[in-house]
Amino acid sequence: MNQVALITGANKGIGKEIARQLGEAGYTVLIGSRDHARGELAAKGLVADGIKAETIQLEVTDPVSVRQAAARIAAEHGRLDVLVNNAAIIPDGDAGVTEVAADVLRAGFETNVIGLIEVTTALLPVLRKAPAARIVNLSTSLASFTLVGDPESRMSTVRTLGYNSSKVAVNMVTVMLANELRGSGILVNAADPGKCATEMGGWDTARTPAQGAAVAVQLATLAADGPTGQVHAESGRLPW
Numbered sequence: 001m002n003q004v005a006l007i008t009g010a011n012k013g014i015g016k017e018i019a020r021q022l023g024e025a026g027y028t029v030l031i032g033s034r035d036h037a038r039g040e041l042a043a044k045g046l047v048a049d050g051i052k053a054e055t056i057q058l059e060v061t062d063p064v065s066v067r068q069a070a071a072r073i074a075a076e077h078g079r080l081d082v083l084v085n086n087a088a089i090i091p092d093g094d095a096g097v098t099e100v101a102a103d104v105l106r107a108g109f110e111t112n113v114i115g116l117i118e119v120t121t122a123l124l125p126v127l128r129k130a131p132a133a134r135i136v137n138l139s140t141s142l143a144s145f146t147l148v149g150d151p152e153s154r155m156s157t158v159r160t161l162g163y164n165s166s167k168v169a170v171n172m173v174t175v176m177l178a179n180e181l182r183g184s185g186i187l188v189n190a191a192d193p194g195k196c197a198t199e200m201g202g203w204d205t206a207r208t209p210a211q212g213a214a215v216a217v218q219l220a221t222l223a224a225d226g227p228t229g230q231v232h233a234e235s236g237r238l239p240w
């Protein structure tokens, strides 16, 4: 059976590598991209490497774009086996908690949380049509209270409240949706890719987007007895 996976924000970075790895595992991958041309460029590269990839225009903060993407997947594929909510922004510069502008906080929540919920809600009907759908939300160590609260951890030094708090909300969405879908066959988990060399992660790290993608791909391809409602990194389960 041909399995279908949608990855949001898959025109570059970790999302593109998640698409590549799922494509190599045999999935038809739908490259979610808010800019159709950038999505096409990524999809063409993957197709040239022998992967079944298609572009799907998807701006996660635009309800019309989200609705159209969901309608197209329903019409052309009839079901969705994997949804990877990867698209996100870091709205912050470096600022203390009392210095962060309200617009920065709003922007982070708009894309990283509300966009993710809107996309998931629109796609739930086609996810339910798959025999064992998987939902993976991209999270981060910067959303771990344990790590950010540890003065010895690098995570305690990063001053990006808009990003961190939005990803804390993503973790709660993950847990609550997993609870709601328990028994449905759909597993919902979050993946921390680790700091990777991308536009968001910066280029000052040796960890590749492909390495970061691997944990999301594992969670996207879990067996029926796999976990649900958890956050995993390469090293295992991430502390809350």
Ligand SMILES: NC(=O)c1ccc[n+]([C@@H]2O[C@H](COP(=O)([O-])OP(=O)(O)OC[C@H]3O[C@@H](n4cnc5c(N)ncnc54)[C@H](OP(=O)(O)O)[C@@H]3O)[C@@H](O)[C@H]2O)c1
Pocket: 008, 009, 010, 011, 012, 013, 014, 015, 033, 034, 035, 038, 058, 059, 060, 061, 085, 086, 087, 088, 089, 111, 115, 138, 139, 140, 141, 192, 193, 194, 195, 196, 197, 198, 199, 200, 201, 202
């Ligand atoms: N890189 C890291 O070190 C790191 C560490 C921990 C967690 N993560 C998480 O991993 C995921 C991928 O990060 P990355 O490093 O690959 O980031 P990236 O290179 O900046 O790529 C982000 C992707 O999201 C898309 N995007 C942003 N806003 C969007 C919107 N409103 N609608 C649709 N697409 C949107 C971008 O599209 P455009 O190209 O059009 O901008 C791009 O395709 C994110 O969820 C991030 O929080 C990354």
